[in-house]
Amino acid sequence: MNNNVGWNCRGDKEEGGRKTVVVADDHAIVRQSLVDVLSEPGRINKEGLQVVEQAEDGFAVLAAVKRHKPNLLLLDITMPLASGAEIIKDIQRWSPDTCTVVFTGMEATGLLWGLIEDGAQGLFSKADPVEELLDKLPMILEGTPYIAPRFQALLHKKSAITALTARERQTLSMVVGGMSNREIAEAMNISPKTVDKHRTSLMNKLNLHSVVELIAFALREGIIDQPHGS
Amino acid sequence: MNNNVGWNCRGDKEEGGRKTVVVADDHAIVRQSLVDVLSEPGRINKEGLQVVEQAEDGFAVLAAVKRHKPNLLLLDITMPLASGAEIIKDIQRWSPDTCTVVFTGMEATGLLWGLIEDGAQGLFSKADPVEELLDKLPMILEGTPYIAPRFQALLHKKSAITALTARERQTLSMVVGGMSNREIAEAMNISPKTVDKHRTSLMNKLNLHSVVELIAFALREGIIDQPHGS
DNA sequence: TACAAAATGGGGTCATCACCCCATTTCCGC
DNA sequence: GCGGAAATGGGGTGATGACCCCATTTTGTA
Incomplete structure (x- = not known):
């Protein structure tokens, strides 16, 4: 800032x-x-x-x-x-x-x-x-x-996303980008288990329970570069 | 028409x-x-x-x-x-x-x-x-x-969606709506196995391989009522 | 320095999904 | 009515995800 x-x-x-x-x-x-x-x-x-x-x-x-x-x-x-x-x-x-x-x-x-x-x-x-x-x-x-x-x-009413840690945000954007845990792990040079941990943790914080809900959230928040509207 | x-x-x-x-x-x-x-x-x-x-x-x-x-x-x-x-x-x-x-x-x-x-x-x-x-x-x-x-x-270049059957389209919109196979089955009054069949079939036709890809497609095609942009 | 939060990663479990096999039935067009 | 596409649904398998448990290390900050 x-x-x-x-x-x-x-x-x-x-x-x-x-x-x-x-x-x-x-x-x-x-x-x-x-x-x-x-x-x-x-x-x-x-x-x-x-x-x-x-x-x-x-x-x-x-x-x-x-x-x-x-x-x-x-x-x-x-x-x-x-x-x-x-x-x-x-x-x-x-x-x-x-x-x-x-x-x-x-x-x-x-x-x-x-x-x-x-x-x-x-x-x-x-x-x-x-x-x-x-x-x-x-x-x-x-x-x-x-x-x-x-x-x-x-x-x-600040975004729920502020509750996420840096690593969790990175994980989020890769998940909604369509990457699997294994792919994310490679990209981040960490273990798939850690990715799983970040993922579970962020879904818990955002109170989401599936990839679809995750993407709906990401769309609302502008994390996904979506096809242009209006 | x-x-x-x-x-x-x-x-x-x-x-x-x-x-x-x-x-x-x-x-x-x-x-x-x-x-x-x-x-x-x-x-x-x-x-x-x-x-x-x-x-x-x-x-x-x-x-x-x-x-x-x-x-x-x-x-x-x-x-x-x-x-x-x-x-x-x-x-x-x-x-x-x-x-x-x-x-x-x-x-x-x-x-x-x-x-x-x-x-x-x-x-x-x-x-x-x-x-x-x-x-x-x-x-x-x-x-x-x-x-x-x-x-x-x-x-x-007509939408790939035209290749889908009626049932497959219904399934598609419910999947991107966040429903599980079981929920979709209840909503359609059919067996979860049939939903699975529709799902597999439509992903094959559209050459998609995950829920995330499915949603990306749905966004492009305007199937999802997305938050307004631009 | 001491403490808390974050990050790392291993164990496991259960549900769901993606995809293969198969069969029957229903319905529409020629 | 015959044929083909669509719809139905059952069995199975391997992969992945969504969570639970646990521990260690790293990092930032009071």
């Missing part, structure tokens, strides 16, 4: 005095809508933002951010080719001054925690009116992180 | 000569964007469409359609409270003259088939530019069904 409260979304350049932004979402209609409203003068700030590039998958996002080092990256984390929290970590490495704001319809508690720990400065839900995002963006661009109330509520 | 090619999207009333439409999507930004562009005169037709109501969940959709009996219903099928194909069937019953067009980011082949069989007159992907939808809407409103090329491709 990095404590970057008060972080400055400096970015690399501000073309013509306007702050730059990369918009990433796998849905064209959402991208278009965001671009329209972000670049409109007087909406976010008096000049409007400069949308330097759009991206519709994870690879394109990384490429765009590397190229432009924008002040702001607005992205949905459920995208093809590279999704989830890893992308944010990559972005922090390649362009640490870019301020990353997540705008998503996903509600898996496990993933949400990851986003914050990896350095997302803003968290907004697509279920909320866009105004929520627009209202808070100026503040975020000044360096104050913000999380939408909807997500704050989800984060408060 | 109903052959309603050439169906007329009459609806109930055309307020002020404009065709009426209900817009349903769980994401506010998408709703707003659609409403803006649909009601704009000269875009779909010269008068623009009359957006009579918006809905953000399955119940609201049904209520809105019952109330307005619009010419057109534009909806995303992955919504809270009531999702998927059942909603379309309900709508056909309550307002048979409403023309239902699905606009979604979902790509599960199994569900797509259901949508068409249940009477969707249009199928568009959120990954495509909105223009695709706008261009084809007038035609659909005249009564000619249309499916976006992206989905046509998905539908052509």
Whole structure:
């Protein structure tokens, strides 16, 4: 967890005095809508933002951010080719001054925690009116992180997954990845019996009793990289 | 499968000569964007469409359609409270003259088939530019069904699930629902051995070898009602 | 340093699953 | 009505999973 409260979304350049932004979402209609409203003068700030590039998958996002080092990256984390929290970590490495704001319809508690720990400065839900995002963006661009109330509520009742130890989490993700105890044991360089122990222990903690229940849980928590929805 | 090619999207009333439409999507930004562009005169037709109501969940959709009996219903099928194909069937019953067009980011082949069989007159992907939808809407409103090329491709390589028999499909959905062979046997009023037979047979047909693989398949195909994404 | 939690791994048991064999019956289409 | 696919269900086997018991070691933290 990095404590970057008060972080400055400096970015690399501000073309013509306007702050730059990369918009990433796998849905064209959402991208278009965001671009329209972000670049409109007087909406976010008096000049409007400069949308330097759009991206519709994870690879394109990384490429765009590397190229432009924008002040702001607005992205949905459920995208093809590279999704989830890893992308944010990559972005922090390649362009640490870019301020990353997540705008998503996903509600898996496990993933949400990851986003914050990896350095997302803003968290907004697509279920909320866009105004929520627009209202808070100026503040975020000044360096104050913000999380939408909807997500704050989800984060408060903290995920049952926090009760798991590191080893148990690794085991969980391999189990839902379809690996047998023996395969997991090889991958972790430990005995199958230890894997069995981790497995029994985590199922006990989560009060689950079969692989199917385990996967249902993993889907809710966002542990599984599932085919995209909505 | 109903052959309603050439169906007329009459609806109930055309307020002020404009065709009426209900817009349903769980994401506010998408709703707003659609409403803006649909009601704009000269875009779909010269008068623009009359957006009579918006809905953000399955119940609201049904209520809105019952109330307005619009010419057109534009909806995303992955919504809270009531999702998927059942909603379309309900709508056909309550307002048979409403023309239902699905606009979604979902790509599960199994569900797509259901949508068409249940009477969707249009199928568009959120990954495509909105223009695709706008261009084809007038035609659909005249009564000619249309499916976006992206989905046509998905539908052509028809789902492996079509190789399954009725009993095997029932078994499949119960297995991924977390039921044991014994429980399934009780539910179906047959012997556990027969369930075992169905199970073995369907896994053979789908070339799967574990419950986890089975669930991964079910997710791809849209058999499982998964937590909403994107 | 001392203590607790985590991680390691061995023993066993029982249920379930994946897959093979086999047979009978039921039902739909030609 | 005949044939074939589907559905039914019984026997069996080996593998795996879900738990129980137990112990040792490692690690982090008070």
